[in-house]
Amino acid sequence: MLHLLRRESSKSGFQTAKLEPCPFGNLYDMPVFADESLARDKEIAFNAGSHRELVRLAWEDFVRLVEPKIVRFAAGSIHSTTA
DSSP states (O other), rough: OOOOHHHHHHHHTTSSSTOOOOOOGGTTTOOOEEEEGGGGGEEEEESSSSSEEEEEEHHHHHHHHHEEEEEOOSSOSSOOOOO
């Protein structure tokens, strides 16, 4: 089972600007998981250490640098079928 990292847990391990979780967990010997739906886009965007800064990166570059485990976190559609 996967769990989100709590802010308190990240304070001792991550060296980002405001102690935010880092999408490059491989730099900290942590496995990185990415939902398979991300592979459909040419670029991904993620928090850059604060809630005001964003990093855009080509999906292929992210895969090459991080080597994430591609998994399915959710199934189904986000579109409503009710009128």
